[in-house]
Amino acid sequence: MKALIIDDEDLARSVVREHLAAHPDVEVVGECANGFEALKAAAEHHPDLVFLDIQMPKLDGFEVLELLEAEGKRPAVVFVTAYDQHAMRAFESHAVDYLLKPFSKERFDAALAKARALQAAQPAAPAPSATDLAAAARQGKPLERIVVKDGPKVTVVHLDRLDWIQAQDDYVLLRTEGRSLLKQQTLASLESQLDPNRFIRIHRSYILNLDRLVRVEQDSKEHRDAVLRDGTTLPISRAGYQRLRTLWEGA
């Protein structure tokens, strides 16, 4: 069994390595200090199991997992974190294991055994997606940034730099600072994770960053357009206009 240890702290990685030494059938194929290294190592070694820290610079643990998924890889995951334990409790319903730092040998062995069992059983139900896990751990707080794999490159889009989002079949097109990025996700699933006071579904195919809206133009009785700061116009559906109005009237 091939394992990857991902944590930005040397000492934190060494604890996991030390505990793994007692399990000779598990081979540590790499240690990574950040998400980018992790993606590279995963592409190279195809690990069966990853020990994944959550709070890391640039890319957090959920984003690393999400990007691995985007490449069609889904190794067994044990989250290793000093993260809020209430957030971690949300994982219990998702059959994902976690270790709260610091942890005992017994607890570590139990997590490893569970990961092995899950991998051996090839469960009928697919593993929960990384975005679902991240949403559960956020405990209702909206998303702050989106990671996109753009060929070999990974781009992190901070939401205050996101202008609007367009649905394109199974993909969403993210428009940010004059660039367009494609990400495999449905508009509805993305919408459910955004702050509804900042991002409005103005149309079946569009979500708008409210901050970019300058005015609403009415072409005909039934047709309205949103005019954005950079001059772009996006269509507003009748339901979208209703949502905008509720927001304005509520404010």
Added chain:
Amino acid sequence: MHPLLANRARLGAYLLGWAPIALLLMGIARTQNWSWAEGAALALPLCLIAAFLFLSAWFLCRALPLGQRVETLGSHGAAWGLAAVLMGSIWAGLAWLLARVLAWIPGLGALPRHVDIALPVLTGLGILLYLASVALSYLMLAQERALEAERKGAELQILAQESELKALRAQLNPHFLFNSLNSLSALTAVDPARAREMCVLLSDFLRRSLGLGERRQVALREELDLARAYLAIEQIRFGTRLKLDWRIDPATEPALLPTLLLQPLVENAIKHGIAALPEGGTLAVAAEVVEGHVLLRVDNPLDADAPVPQGLGLGLRQVRQRLLGRFGNRARFEATAQDGLHRVTLVFPLEMEP
């Protein structure tokens, strides 16, 4: 001092309240075949006298507070009755005297005779008015007590806020604590000597921070010692990712400042500066004296890709609030983020322990 005499507006309202009573008196006098002039000449000054004379009821009421118990009503009632009879008699006596003085005025010659007939009525009326004053006084005392309670409540609220702050200060960052313990757990196997060192550092930090939470203000030296203890632990956690740069002018060390003002700044610098960057960076703490003020600065590198934070986080807002709360406009708080550098500057008067 009587509350009605202490406030001109209240005194005016009180005297105005006597006007209908004066009119009533005049009306009663008319029914007894007094002339209007006689009625007015007696009723107006008499009411004015009563207004001031019966203010004395307040002092009596203050001396005999209304308790919860019914038993006090007996003794209090006797006191009120006695005072009322006394004051009513004095008042009637004054009316008698006044009538004789007013009789000198042409046309009011019949006044003493009229008043003599009305003396029992006047005495009774005086007793009733005095009892009314007693009631009014108790009302005022109750209102005063309510205001006092409200003020005390507000004071308690301020105290509660202060103790909340104290709890906040004593609160340790759990993320820091658990990560440190995890580092310790790692060190026990790979480097027992350093593990022991880490234990000592952690204890040192905990002891200092618990001790500081008890005090309102400390010398900068102690704040710096706490920050050093904290950063020594983070140094073990982050290794080469954390570089430290201390530039402390010893002249700043005795300066007094609100407790735990520096600690949130360095914690912030670790969280948003060092921990957010794969390669880490330099955390710089500088303190110098500039024109009788201490200039305290904490710098950390920023993730250039992350958006510049809008406004201050809760930690920095509290630092600013507490700094300005202590020194007012003699202090300055500044937080800037540009060219990949986050800088917080505190400027406050150089004041030392006497």
